[in-house]
Amino acid sequence: MSDFEGLRALVTGGASGIGRAAAELLAERGARVAVLDLDPSPADKPLLAHRADVTDDASVREAVAAAVAGLGGLDVLVNNAGIGAQGTVEDNPDDEWHRVYDVNVLGMVRTTRACLPHLRASAQAAIVNTCSIAATAGLPQRALYSATKGAVYSLTLAMAADHVREGIRVNCVNPGTVDTPWVGRLLDAAPDPAAERAALEARQPTGRLVSAAEVAGAIAYLASPLSGATTGTALAVDGGMQGLRLRPVAR
Template identity: 60%
Template sequence: MSEFENLVALVTGGSSGIGAATARELLSRGASVAVLDRNPSSEPGVLFCEADITDVESVTAAITRVVEHFGRLDIVVNNAGIGAVGDVGANDDDEWRRVLDLNVVGTVRVTRAALPHLLRSPAAAIVNTCSIVARVGVPQRALYSASKGAIEALTLATAADFVGRVRVNAVLPGTADTPWVSRLLDGAEDAALARDQLTRRQPMGRLVTADEAAYAIAYLASPRAASTTGTLLAVDGGMGGLRVPEAAR
């Protein structure tokens, strides 16, 4: 039997980057996969549900459609999110509300709507995409870091609330080679220098790939990880824990 056979997984933000890689990984391991995103998914074999996670009615309708289509829901991957650049004074109140509404409250909306279905599953799991910047201070990421710090705390609190019924974990990627990072680099005055700086702050000397993050998400979602809950798994090339001189790399 395949690892995820007969299980249904939902991936938010699943049309690109880490979300798309996660959808592929779960499909390859036998799951039925639904993707919630504002942009269409190009991944064959998934059920695409257009949804805006800043809107509770949109989220509720999408999850209802998933359950009606597959008959169940076992796994939720809260991956949808947006970035933000700048120090604490760089973004106005509206931008803080916009990012926190999507990254934090959006995760709450999806989790809240999915819980009644997850609580009926014998293999219920939630995996949140957090970030290593929730733990490591890096320049020009105040708002984004704050949003991911909230996801870290939310993961642990939800794991405690539903222990024994729903496993709740998070993956903390380092700087990942995703479309958002590519757009960030495209907007830099010197894109090559900006990429070099992002790469050099990772002890392994390269960016994390979307597939590497997806593999970690699949591990935490797997019924084989039945005793893993309240875990914050770093997939960061050593960024969070290592201090390696450049000459040693």
């Protein structure tokens, strides 16, 4: 497909995991793509790499300005940078709550704020936020993470309403458990990594983790000009976890 031919895209957290998969897919489909990341070095050509800390407004504005200058404009923003957290509402101290919100929610605010003037100049403007199934399903040991992703979900709807008449579409993807480096580190730290992986796989009706490429495909769908009537939508990419209720397997 070449539906992004001639378009310019910016992906935060684009040097690894979901962000890198999305950046590479957009480039394959014709876009010129810049990535922002704390460590952008893993991003290979043709991706344009820029260092940015989404918790620092000056850093974000500087990186966005450099990226847009290099791209020659901006049509698509993928707000993907984020971090995880484990525990119940009792387990995470205040400073961790502030840090995760600063990255997962305010990071999107800072990046979008810096990009909006450029997106308003585009005839195909789209924003896709990486949310999570944790925003709509109660998951154990994810109180802080779920709270931030619930905020991202609400933020997506509010942004869609605010900017639809400016010609800017805003949507989000809600992945299930994705086979990313972060999930890999969680599994490695578990007392029984194989059993933990099996439990995560069993939680999804497909019986396996979601791949980064599958989430990237959903991001590309929402960002594509072919989806010009889609805004204010949350697209679950979760192996059926949110919507399906399967009967237990007979033994």
